[in-house]
Amino acid sequence: MSSRKYARTACAAALAALSFGAQAQxxxxxxxxxxxxxxSGTYSDLAGSGAVLATxxxxxxxxxxxxxxxxxEMVSADxxxxxxxxxxxxxxxxxxxxxxxxxxxxxTSTALAVMKVAKEKDRVxxxxxxxxxxxxxxxxxxxxxxxxxxxxxxANGTAKxxxxxxxxxxxxxxxxxxxGHALEKDSSAVVLAxxxxxxxxxxxxxPGSDFSSFLLKAQAxxxxxxxxxxxxxxxxNAIKQAAEFGITPxxxxxxxxxxxxxxxxxxxxxxxGMYLTEGFYWDRTDETRAWSKRFFDKQKKMPTMVQAGQxxxxxxxxxxxxxxxxxxxxKVMAAMKKTPINDFFAKNGQIREDGRMVHDMYLMQVKxxxxxxxxxxxxxxxxxxxxxxxxxxxxxxxxxxxKK
Numbered sequence: 001m002s003s004r005k006y007a008r009t010a011c012a013a014a015l016a017a018l019s020f021g022a023q024a025q026x027x028x029x030x031x032x033x034x035x036x037x038x039x040s041g042t043y044s045d046l047a048g049s050g051a052v053l054a055t056x057x058x059x060x061x062x063x064x065x066x067x068x069x070x071x072x073e074m075v076s077a078d079x080x081x082x083x084x085x086x087x088x089x090x091x092x093x094x095x096x097x098x099x100x101x102x103x104x105x106x107x108t109s110t111a112l113a114v115m116k117v118a119k120e121k122d123r124v125x126x127x128x129x130x131x132x133x134x135x136x137x138x139x140x141x142x143x144x145x146x147x148x149x150x151x152x153x154x155a156n157g158t159a160k161x162x163x164x165x166x167x168x169x170x171x172x173x174x175x176x177x178x179x180g181h182a183l184e185k186d187s188s189a190v191v192l193a194x195x196x197x198x199x200x201x202x203x204x205x206x207p208g209s210d211f212s213s214f215l216l217k218a219q220a221x222x223x224x225x226x227x228x229x230x231x232x233x234x235x236x237n238a239i240k241q242a243a244e245f246g247i248t249p250x251x252x253x254x255x256x257x258x259x260x261x262x263x264x265x266x267x268x269x270x271x272x273g274m275y276l277t278e279g280f281y282w283d284r285t286d287e288t289r290a291w292s293k294r295f296f297d298k299q300k301k302m303p304t305m306v307q308a309g310q311x312x313x314x315x316x317x318x319x320x321x322x323x324x325x326x327x328x329x330x331k332v333m334a335a336m337k338k339t340p341i342n343d344f345f346a347k348n349g350q351i352r353e354d355g356r357m358v359h360d361m362y363l364m365q366v367k368x369x370x371x372x373x374x375x376x377x378x379x380x381x382x383x384x385x386x387x388x389x390x391x392x393x394x395x396x397x398x399x400x401x402x403k404k
Contacts, residue, residue, distance in 0.1 A: 025326035027098060030071035033059070033314060034099040036086055036114065037129065038106050039078035042207040042232040046259040047106040047129045050299050050307040052076045055103070057295065058314035068322050075099065079110050081207070086110035090117045090125075100327045101126055101317060104310055108132040108179035118143050122329045126317060128309040131231075131257060132182035133392060136356040140399035143329055145336065147357045148309030149279045151179070153390045154256055155186040157277025157363045161382070162225055162254045163194040170254075171223035172201035173214050173238060175230035180206065183229040183256050191227075199223045204230070211238045212245070219247050231257040236265055243270055259304040263378045268369040276364050280305035280345055281379055284362070287344035302376045312345035313357075349387070354399040361390040 035055050037047045052074075059072050075093065079086035086105065093099035094117070102118060105111040106129030118125040119141045127135065128148040135146045163170075170191050174180040180203065188198050199221045202214045208230075215238065218226045226242070228235050235255055242248050248270075255262070258276040282292035282302045291311070295303045320335035321327055341349030346359035364379040372378060394402055 025328070026070040026321075027100070027327055030073050030098075031318065031321055031327050032073045032075065032093075032097065032099045033317075034090070034093045034097075034102045035074065035076040035104050035310075036079050036089060036102055036110070037076070037104040038081050039076075041081050042234060043081065043106045043129065045261045045265070046232055046304045047104060047306045047310075050295075050301065050303060051104045051106075051128070051310045053299055054295065054303065054307045054311040055314050057298075058311045058318070062315055062318045066319065066322060068318070070321070072318065079105070079107070081107045081110065083109045083113035087113040087117050090114045091121070094118075094121045094123055100124065100321075103314065103317075104128050104306075105130050106306065108135070108182070109177055111135060112139055112178065115139065115141060115144050124317065124329055124332060126313045128313060129306045130179070132179050133186060134178065134182060136354045136392075137398040140354050140401055142355075142401060143333065144355045145313065145333075145351055145357060146355050147313040147351075148305055149277075149361065150356070150391065151183040151186040151257075152392045153279075153361050153385070154183060154277045155190040156390055157361055157383075157385055158254055158256050158275050159187040159190040159227070160194055161275045161363055162252070163191050163196040167225040167252055167254070168196045169199050169223045170196060170225045170227050171199050171218045171221040172227045172229050173211070173218055174201055174203045175206045175208070175234055176203035177206045179231070180229045184227070187227055187229065187256055204234070206230075206234065207232075208234050209237060211241050214238075215242055215245055215247055219245065219251065223251065225252050225254050227254045227256055229256050231259075232262070236262050239266060239270060259306070260302055260376070260378060261304055263366055264301070264376065268367060268372055268378065271366045272368045274366045275382070276366070277385070278305050278362050278364055278379075279359065280308040281362060281364065281381065282308075283377065283379070284381065285344070291344045308345050312341065312343055315343065316341055352394065353401055354394065354397055355401075356391060358387040358391045360387050361385040 101124040103126040108130045111130035126145045174184045324331040324335045337351045349359035363383040
């Protein structure tokens with residue numbers, strides 16, 4: 001064999017060995033993503049099949065743009081907003097199907113349950129729908145990422161805006177589980193800090209359908225503002241029933257967690273003038289419009305912040321896997337935290353040591369029907385809330401990972 005031919009053969013062998021070594025760092029030869037969400041219940045419109053679609057779009061775009069050497073697979077399931085179903089499915093996926101990351105989750109109770117499984121099994125969990133601040137406080141761990149928003153950010157936007165504009169007395173209508181409790185607590189703190197007062201609160205079953213008795217208590221309180229510390233169908237049903245009972249417009253409603261799909265379902269007439277806080281709006285920039293129109297072509301609805309955040313977080317996760325050259329949890333988490341997020345969803349976003357991804361949030365006001373010029377033209381952006389103000393500062397963190 002000539003020296004030149006031998007050199008070529010040796011080089012090819014070395015490249016093959018390197019390729020095999022890189023592939024061997026991916027367990028099972030494939031990165032597997034499990035989307036666990038509400039596909040049939042209260043939160044299916046804001047997450048659900050749209051979150052599954054967003055994940056698939058992220059995978060397809062990553063393969064097209066980044067040309068990874070590893071395979072990427074996706075599985076999905078309906079957790080029915082039940083913690084036991086969620087934890088059992090996550091465990092099954094990890095143990096039997098070698099799922100690398102469990103993602104979305106939407107409901108706080110399911111998120112907290114899956115976080116425990118992920119920590120036990122040393123797998124990444126990425127949450128976009130869940131909102132409660134305990135996820136990055138008392139319940140935080142080093143395998144979890146809380147990506148899109150939380151109750152602290154919602155309160156800093158909506159509750160602050162409504163209170164400073166004259167809505168000083170509040171009564172809360174609260175979903176009776178961890179998310180609702182956290183949203184009421186964080187919002188109450190903001191109301192009080194801005195000179196308001198809390199007259200009372202009532203907790204309704206989750207999910208709910210008949211809010212009449214709870215709304216009548218809110219009406220009897222005489223509060224200027226009824227804070228809706230719930231989400232999804234619970235929120236839209238409460239708004240409809242408040243109008244039926246003549247509670248509005250005599251008392252104002254503050255939707256502390258609302259999505260563009262809620263506004264679309266209710267229409268602009270009953271929601272006009274309401275404030276809400278979002279991490280994403282499809283019509284904000286050329287980038288958000290371009291991605292959202294791609295999503296709309298498939299889903300026939302504009303994306304919620306949960307669905308947009310789902311895409312962004314999965315793409316970021318896959319980039320971290322590629323950069324780390326492995327799906328090893330600690331190495332991927334390190335790469336995710338090291339790398340800023342710069343895409344249509346967030347600019348200069350950063351995942352902190354407590355797992356909280358911090359980024360700008362937006363205070364929105366729902367347009368009057370006459371001001372809406374085209375389909376899904378629903379919001380006026382009233383303020384950008386900088387990341388440092390939107391999310392709880394680390395100095396106040398109760399996460400055991402944060403050294404004080």
